Amino acid sequence: MTITAASKAAVSHLEGTFQQEKRGSVMKVQNTGFDRFVGNRIKLAREEIGLTQTEVAQKIGFNDRQTLGAIETGDRKIKVEELTALISIFDKPLDYFTDPFIIPPQEVEFSWRASAELAKLNEFEEKMRDILAAYRHLGRLIGRPHIQVDQSIRVKKSDSFETVTFLGESLAETWNLGRFPAETLRSFLENSLSILVLRVDADPDISGAVCRLPQFRSLLINRNEPAYRRNYDGAHELFHILTWKSLPPSHREQLTIGGKYRPRKEKLADAFAAGILMPRRSLAPLWKKRGGTVTEWINMVAPEFHVSGKVLYYRLLNLNWISKDDITSLDHLTSSEKNGYKDKDILPFSRIFTEKLHEALDRGFISVRKLAKLLDYTIEDLAELFKIYGLPVPFAL
Known part of the structure; x- marks a missing residue:
């Protein structure tokens, strides 16, 4: 299959996708949904290689950049031969412009x-x-x-x-x-x-x-x-x-x-x-009722908050509720x-x-x-x- 034939088939398939029937009702999506989709992909591909609308319009044979601008916004339907030319200009596979299962890197x-x-x-x-x-x-x-x-x-x-x-x-x-x-x-x-x-x-x-x-x-x-x-x-x-x-x-x-x-x-x-x-309002009541060493308390309470003992230790330290001297070794804190x-x-x-x-x-x-x-x-x-x-x-x- 030639690129032009493949382009025509892909365009036809994608237009069908945007007009897909739902069970019991019809999805009322006009061609502009398809046109906007392809137009946006063209815009992304153009910007990726740093070309202006005027430069691309000249390469494709348009009389002015406004025609390309209308394609990019979905206000003007792209022709198969135009899409084929853009595939060559941007050095992109056909799927880049027509496959909604692909997200261009610039879009994510x-x-x-x-x-x-x-x-x-x-x-x-x-x-x-x-x-x-x-x-x-x-x-x-x-x-x-x-x-x-x-x-x-x-x-x-x-x-x-x-x-x-x-x-x-x-x-x-x-x-x-x-x-x-x-x-x-x-x-x-x-x-x-x-x-x-x-x-x-x-x-x-x-x-x-x-x-x-x-x-x-x-x-x-x-x-x-x-x-x-x-x-x-x-x-x-x-x-x-x-x-x-x-x-x-x-x-x-x-x-x-x-x-x-x-x-x-x-x-x-x-x-x-x-x-x-570990909001203070949840920690404070437990801290007030603590018994035993700080290490024992951390190892007992950390599972309640579903965090590691080390993370709870730093939280207490930043609250100024403990000092570094209260823990002999971080290795004693469990996960x-x-x-x-x-x-x-x-x-x-x-x-x-x-x-x-x-x-x-x-x-x-x-x-x-x-x-x-x-x-x-x-x-x-x-x-x-x-x-x-x-x-x-x-x-x-």
Whole structure:
């Protein structure tokens, strides 16, 4: 098949996708949805190589840049031969312009907590980008698009750690997270803030990440880590989601907690995590009733808050409730957890994520093999995923 023929086939298929019939009703989407989609991809590709509208218009043979501008905004339908020419000009595959399951790198931002080598991290990032693209697109097709609740908070790098810790405490109270916020935080983020929280199978050197797309935020957590680590990483990354506009995070940060030379914004994220997971109003009553040594108290109470003993130690230290002399060695602090808490917390992905993919598969918007390949699953793995969440398997094994 020639590029022109492939372009025509892809355009026809994608137009059909944007006019997809829903069971019992018709999705009223005009061609402008398709035109805007392709136009935006053209704009991203042009900006990526630093060309102006005038320069591209000249290369493609338009009389003026306004024609290209109208294509980019979706106000003018692109012709097959024009798309074919742009494929050559931008040196992009056809799928880049026509496949809604692909998110261009310019449209998504990640910030990772990882010590993995860059090649390994980039490979995993590409995989997660494809998964999030599919989730976003399939949600639209089934009539359940992801609608983000904007919860941006302005924080300056010069703000004190105490101020940011208090911010975390205040949000825990405002959001009614309860006495031990780690137990309810994830559910609140998904159900009230529409932040997609995914528990993923990642390399041990990759702890988690936040992902930012237009009208879409996601928090990725390595589900193979212990619960206390996942809780802390999730709260830390939540800070980056809330403050991305005023204090954008780096693409990658190291995993060390409390390191002397870590960037200040990462230390601020640690302070926020301490405040939201261990609010003073919850700690104070337990501290007043303490008995035994400080080490014994920390090892007893840390599991209540689902954090490590070391994290609770630093929280008490920053509250000035203890001094460094109160602990003979940090090695005596445990990372124990309540029995059962870890087991019920490590299901793959999340319920809302799995339910949307299940519905899309059941209604024929994606094939079994394509979905399994997307998740890096076998067909049997995919069936097991649905069973875990109590969903009927919509295909024969």
